Amino acid sequence: MKRFRRLAAARTTAAAMLLWATLAHAAPEGGHGLAMPRDVSTEGHRIDWLIHVTLVFIAILFAIMVGWMLIACFRHDRKHKAHYDHGDGKRAMLVPLGIAAVVFLVVDGNLFVHSTLDMHDVFWNFARAESQPDVVKIEINAHQWAWDARYAGPDGKWNTPDDIVTLNDIRVPVGAPIVFQMGSTDVIHSFYLPHFRAKMDVVPGTLSRLWIQARETGEFEIGCAQHCGVNHYKMKGLLTVMTREDYDRWAEQASALAVRAHDPDAKDAHWGWEWRKP
Numbered sequence: 001m002k003r004f005r006r007l008a009a010a011r012t013t014a015a016a017m018l019l020w021a022t023l024a025h026a027a028p029e030g031g032h033g034l035a036m037p038r039d040v041s042t043e044g045h046r047i048d049w050l051i052h053v054t055l056v057f058i059a060i061l062f063a064i065m066v067g068w069m070l071i072a073c074f075r076h077d078r079k080h081k082a083h084y085d086h087g088d089g090k091r092a093m094l095v096p097l098g099i100a101a102v103v104f105l106v107v108d109g110n111l112f113v114h115s116t117l118d119m120h121d122v123f124w125n126f127a128r129a130e131s132q133p134d135v136v137k138i139e140i141n142a143h144q145w146a147w148d149a150r151y152a153g154p155d156g157k158w159n160t161p162d163d164i165v166t167l168n169d170i171r172v173p174v175g176a177p178i179v180f181q182m183g184s185t186d187v188i189h190s191f192y193l194p195h196f197r198a199k200m201d202v203v204p205g206t207l208s209r210l211w212i213q214a215r216e217t218g219e220f221e222i223g224c225a226q227h228c229g230v231n232h233y234k235m236k237g238l239l240t241v242m243t244r245e246d247y248d249r250w251a252e253q254a255s256a257l258a259v260r261a262h263d264p265d266a267k268d269a270h271w272g273w274e275w276r277k278p
Contacts, residue, residue, distance in 0.1 A: 044197035126278035129177040140182035142189040159272030161262035168237035173247035190226035
């Protein structure tokens with residue numbers, strides 16, 4: 001019997017260590033496995049606030065419900081005399097309605113007001129982002145299984161020889177608003193930037209919008225958060241945040257190379273569209 005207990009304990013310990021290792025592997029930047037990727041955007045704190053406040057409210061409500069059930073378990077034992085209630089009295093209806101109203105106004109009302117204001121004033125305020133003098137506009141063409149990116153060249157026009165076109169490689173300057181317009185050529189994809197707390201579905205037949213602003217330089221993953229086929233796991237890219245000087249230098253060189261490599265007969269390469277104003 002002791003042998004079986006030791007074996008069971010060893011297996012439990014091994015399973016716990018394997019689970020912990022799996023969770024830790026999900027956070028390569030450090031920290032425990034349940035931590036989110038660090039926020040490198042100017043507005044990502046709004047998403048983090050929403051997540052953290054939601055978790056706090058859930059924990060409070062969970063504790064109240066568990067405590068309520070425990071009290072009922074210990075108070076209503078075998079010696080407790082049952083009392084039948086039809087539940088159609090005023091008190092039986094007003095008390096649950098009052099509790100539900102308080103929970104709705106305090107929890108749901110608070111989250112709804114903050115999230116609505118953030119969406120309207122910040123995340124969907126593309127006019128404000130595009131009005132900034134240092135804004136960078138990028139068109140994204142999503143397809144199985146890659147992200148094509150296009151920047152307008154020095155002429156400021158789209159789908160011309162000096163456009164910068166990259167594959168799974170997006171480069172942006174730090175501190176500047178970056179506005180994306182995105183389309184899909186096949187199925188629904190989802191442009192996902194976890195370090196910027198940004199994600200937007202890319203749907204065939206329409207253009208999706210998204211804007212971000214980085215507050216530090218570095219390299220950050222681009223993922224697809226919508227299952228888009230058998231090779232969905234391959235649909236990854238890299239977003240590199242550079243200093244303004246490095247970005248301007250890269251853009252100048254990339255545009256010059258694009259002019260040299262331009263082929264007017266390569267129709268598939270001319271997928272850009274006229275930028276749509278917000």
